[in-house]
Amino acid sequence: MIMANARLWRERIADASARWGGAQICAVTKTQSAETVNLAWEAGLTTIGENRVQELMEKRDALNPGFCVHLIGTLQTNKVKYIAPWIDMVQSLDRDALAQELSRRACAANRRLDALVQVNIAREPQKGGVDEDELEALVRGWAKLPGLRLRGLMAIMPLTDDPESLRPYFRRMREWFERLRDEGIEGTAFDTLSMGMSGDCIVAAQEGATMVRLGRALFGERQHR
Numbered sequence: 001m002i003m004a005n006a007r008l009w010r011e012r013i014a015d016a017s018a019r020w021g022g023a024q025i026c027a028v029t030k031t032q033s034a035e036t037v038n039l040a041w042e043a044g045l046t047t048i049g050e051n052r053v054q055e056l057m058e059k060r061d062a063l064n065p066g067f068c069v070h071l072i073g074t075l076q077t078n079k080v081k082y083i084a085p086w087i088d089m090v091q092s093l094d095r096d097a098l099a100q101e102l103s104r105r106a107c108a109a110n111r112r113l114d115a116l117v118q119v120n121i122a123r124e125p126q127k128g129g130v131d132e133d134e135l136e137a138l139v140r141g142w143a144k145l146p147g148l149r150l151r152g153l154m155a156i157m158p159l160t161d162d163p164e165s166l167r168p169y170f171r172r173m174r175e176w177f178e179r180l181r182d183e184g185i186e187g188t189a190f191d192t193l194s195m196g197m198s199g200d201c202i203v204a205a206q207e208g209a210t211m212v213r214l215g216r217a218l219f220g221e222r223q224h225r
Contacts, residue, residue, distance in 0.1 A: 001219075001220065002036075002039045002040055002042075002043050002218055002219065003039075003042070003043045005043075005217060005218045005219075006025075006040065006043035006044060006045055006218060009025060009201075009214060009217055009218065010025065010044070012202060013025060013201065013202075013205050013212060016201075016202045016205035016206045017205035017206070017208075017209065017210075019206075020205075020208045020209075020210070022210075023204075023209050023210050023211060023212055024047060024210065024211045024212075025047070025211075025212060025214055025218075026047045026048065026049045026070060026072070026194065026211050026212065026213045026214070027040045027045045027047065027049065027214060027215070027218055027219075028048075028049045028050075028051070028072065028197070028213050028214060028215030028218075029048050029049065029050055029059070029215070029219075030050065030051045030052070030055070030073075030215060031055075032219050033059075034059040034063050035062070036219060037059065037063060037064075037067075038062075038063065040218065040219075041067060045218070046066065046068055047067070047068040047069075047070060047211075048063075048067050048068070048069055048070065049070040049071070049072035049091065049213055050069070050070070050071060050072065050073070051071075051072060051073030052073055053071065053075070053076075053079040053082055053083055054079075056071065056083070057082055068088045068089070069088050069089075070087070070088060070089045070091050071083060071087055071089070071090045071091065071092065072091045072092060072154075072194075072213060073092060074092055074094075074128050075090060075092050075093075075098060077097050077098055077101045080098070080101045080102055080105050084102060084105030084106050084108075084109060084113055085105070085108075085109035085111070086109075087113070088114065089113075089115065089116065089151065090102060090113065090114070090115045090116070091115070091116040091118065091154045091194055092116075092118045092154065093115040093116060093117050093118060093142070093150075094117070094118040094120075094128045094129050094130055095130075096138075096141075096142075099115075099141075099142045099145060099148065100145070102115060102145075102148055103146055103148045104147070105147075106146075106147030106148060107146050107147035111147065112147055112149050113147060113148055113149065114151045115142075115148060115149070115150055115151065116150070116151055116152050116153055116154040116192060116194055117130060117135070117138065117139055117142070117150060117152075117153050118130065118153075118154045118155065118156070119132065119135060119153055119154070119155050119173065120155075121155045121157070121169045121172060121173055122157065122158050122169055124158060127156055128156075129155065129156070132172075132176070135176060135180075136179075139180055139188065140185055142187075143185050143186060143187030143188050144186075144187055145187075148187070149187065149188070149189055150187065150188040150189070150190070151188075151189055151190065151191060151192045152177060152181075152190045152191060152192035152193050152210070153176060153180070153190075153192075153193055153194070153195075154193075154194040154195065155173050155194075155195045156197075157169055157170070157195070157196075157197075157204075160200075163199060163200035163202070164203060166200050166203055166204075167203050167206075167207060170195060170196070170200075170203060170204050170206075170207035170208070170209070171207050171208075173193060173195055173208075174193060177193040177208070191210065192210050192211055193208060193209055193210045193211065194209070194210070194211040194212075194213060195209045195211075195212070196209050196212040196213065197212070197213050197214065197215070198214050198216040198217035201213075201214060201217070
């Protein structure tokens with residue numbers, strides 16, 4: 001199933017994102033076993049995203065070591081110590097305390113940690129992410145932190161049965177991404193705009209996502225743990 005799904009969605013995303021130069025798939029592995037996740041590698045998917053630190057740590061030793069591993073869920077500062085020495089990217093940087101701790105732990109591990117700034121583009125009170133009004137100032141401030149490299153932006157869109165209704169949000173995210181990228185802020189290397197999931201990834205890709213996060217589309221429904 002994963003082989004066929006990966007092939008299908010790679011083609012769909014490639015078509016939808018062609019005007020922007022293509023978009024990468026991040027396979028969302030929440031509740032999936034390491035054995036199942038490793039099938040994604042065999043299907044040609046090289047980047048995975050996990051929502052929870054505990055679940056990621058439980059799987060880590062059994063995962064194909066070639067995976068580029070991203071933390072995509074809300075990250076508590078007291079969990080940073082477990083992942084900062086080795087994870088490839090944190091996609092959910094959304095507050096100053098987290099930025100400071102990521103910086104501190106990355107420096108302690110003598111490395112530079114890649115991160116995306118999560119934007120609450122629809123201003124939903126129940127979701128994490130920074131407000132648009134604060135985005136540029138926060139990017140400029142966090143870019144100065146040692147051990148941290150800002151690679152771009154991430155957003156989680158409102159739940160809806162009409163992906164087309166999200167197009168203005170995706171478009172605004174692309175505008176922010178290009179604006180901050182083109183400013184060339186020291187300490188940043190803007191090349192990643194992570195937005196769109198299984199239900200809305202085509203619209204996201206059409207509006208300039210460089211990465212879409214697919215779970216259900218690849219693996220089917222989540223497994224009970």
